[in-house]
Structure formats: structure tokens, C-alpha cells
Amino acid sequence: DGGITQSPKYLFRKEGQNVTLSCEQNLNHDAMYWYRQDPGQGLRLIYYSQIVNDFQKGDIAEGYSVSREKKESFPLTVTSAQKNPTAFYLCASSRDRLLTGELFFGEGSRLTVL
Amino acid sequence: AQKVTQAQTEISVVEKEDVTLDCVYETRDTTYYLFWYKQPPSGELVFLIRRNSFDEQNEISGRYSWNFQKSTSSFNFTITASQVVDSAVYFCALSEDGAYSGGSNYKLTFGKGTLLTVNP
Numbered sequence: 211d212g213g214i215t216q217s218p219k220y221l222f223r224k225e226g227q228n229v230t231l232s233c234e235q236n237l238n239h240d241a242m243y244w245y246r247q248d249p250g251q252g253l254r255l256i257y258y259s260q261i262v263n264d265f266q267k268g269d270i271a272e273g274y275s276v277s278r279e280k281k282e283s284f285p286l287t288v289t290s291a292q293k294n295p296t297a298f299y300l301c302a303s304s305r306d307r308l309l310t311g312e313l314f315f316g317e318g319s320r321l322t323v324l
Numbered sequence: 325a326q327k328v329t330q331a332q333t334e335i336s337v338v339e340k341e342d343v344t345l346d347c348v349y350e351t352r353d354t355t356y357y358l359f360w361y362k363q364p365p366s367g368e369l370v371f372l373i374r375r376n377s378f379d380e381q382n383e384i385s386g387r388y389s390w391n392f393q394k395s396t397s398s399f400n401f402t403i404t405a406s407q408v409v410d411s412a413v414y415f416c417a418l419s420e421d422g423a424y425s426g427g428s429n430y431k432l433t434f435g436k437g438t439l440l441t442v443n444p
Contacts, residue, residue, distance in 0.1 A: 312371035
């Protein structure tokens with residue numbers, strides 16, 4: 211089955227620790243995205259990548275980092291600099307670099323900072 | 325200014341009722357795309373529909389219908405004869421070409437979502 215796989219589904223972290231969320235797609239899509247979802251806040255874009263070895267900051271990139279070394283993988287690291295990291299994180303991909311088509315989403319990763 | 329407004333935070337209906345979810349958007353671009361996504365309790369967003377700014381035809385897909393009106397900058401979503409399985413958070417989203425808005429067609433701007441609960 212083609213799709214997007216995010217792991218882990220649930221993650222707990224102590225304050226001051228970095229954590230990496232995995233996102234893998236087998237849809238052969240060029241573009242990939244990371245969104246953060248907070249209750250009642252909708253989805254906000256953290257980073258996006260339109261092609262391998264290239265990525266751009268979204269609206270709330272501070273405290274996060276990404277890499278795009280392979281077309282199918284776009285991991286997100288939540289660093290200790292992120293002031294309020296507890297949230298639901300969604301990875302997505304799109305066939306087109308220009309968002310004229312749909313986004314395909316993973317099932318999300320819920321991060322809780324203890 | 326918020327570019328996509330979903331004024332209804334939560335809606336609760338009884339099964340078989342019709343329900344309309346409102347979406348108002350703001351852009352200065354003449355070329356843009358509007359989307360609706362559904363997020364069931366499992367968390368994964370599912371694409372429902374895409375509309376470009378040059379196509380104001382309303383669309384119907386089974387029990388779902390969409391009303392796009394550029395004159396009021398609205399893209400409303402109606403579920404006819406709602407079912408319990410329709411319970412989810414629904415998001416409206418906008419992609420702009422950026423010619424006048426300064427926005428970007430490399431990303432979607434989402435509304436805050438409407439939680440729809442359909443009770444048996």
C-alpha cells in the first residue's frame with residue numbers, strides 16, 4: 211500500500227532533550243511537509259521540502275530542524291530550543307511542488323514533554 | 325489577518341440531519357485553490373475536495389456538496405443526511421499563487437477547523 215508512515219505514534223520526552231520524528235513516504239512524491247497541530251489552532255507549517263537536499267522554513271520553524279537526504283524520508287527534530295513542544299505533529303506529501311493538488315497525510319505523532 | 329476563517333468551532337447534530345460547515349477566506353490573488361480535509365479521531369487528514377478560483381461550479385459527491393461563492397469569499401460544505409461516521413474535525417484550507425497576496429502556492433493555510441459530532 212502506498213502512503214506515509216510516521217513513527218513513533220506516541221512519544222514522551224523530558225525537558226531539555228532533543229527528539230526526532232520519522233516520516234517515510236513510498237508515493238514517489240517530490241514535496242514533503244511538517245505541520246504542528248494544537249487544540250483549537252488548526253495546522254501550522256513548520257518546514258517543507260520541494261526536492262531532495264533542499265528545504266524551507268514554514269511559519270513556526272524556530273526550535274525545529276529537518277533534513278531531506280532521500281526523496282522518501284523527511285525527519286523532523288524537535289530541539290530543546292522549542293519552548294512548547296507538546297503537540298500533535300503531522301507529516302504530509304504532495305505530488306506537485308506547487309500546491310494545486312491534494313496533500314497526503316500520515317497518521318501523526320503525538321509528542322508530550324514531561 | 326486570518327486568511328481562512330471557520331467561525332464554527334463545534335457543531336452537534338442528530339443523525340440524518342443536514343449540516344453546513346462554513347468557510348470564509350481572504351486573498352488578493354486572482355489564482356488560488358481551496359480545499360476541504362476531514363480529520364477523523366484516528367488523526368490522519370483525508371482530502372475531500374479541491375476547487376480553483378476560476379471554477380465556481382458547485383459540486384456534489386454523494387451526501388457531500390460544496391458551495392463556492394467568490395462574491396462572498398466563501399466555500400461552504402454541506403453534509404446531507406449526516407451519519408455517525410461523519411463525526412470528525414473538518415478543515416478548510418487555501419493555497420495562493422502569491423502574485424498580490426505575498427502568500428505562497430508552496431503551502432496551505434488552514435482554518436482552525438470545525439468539530440462535527442453526529443449523535444445517533
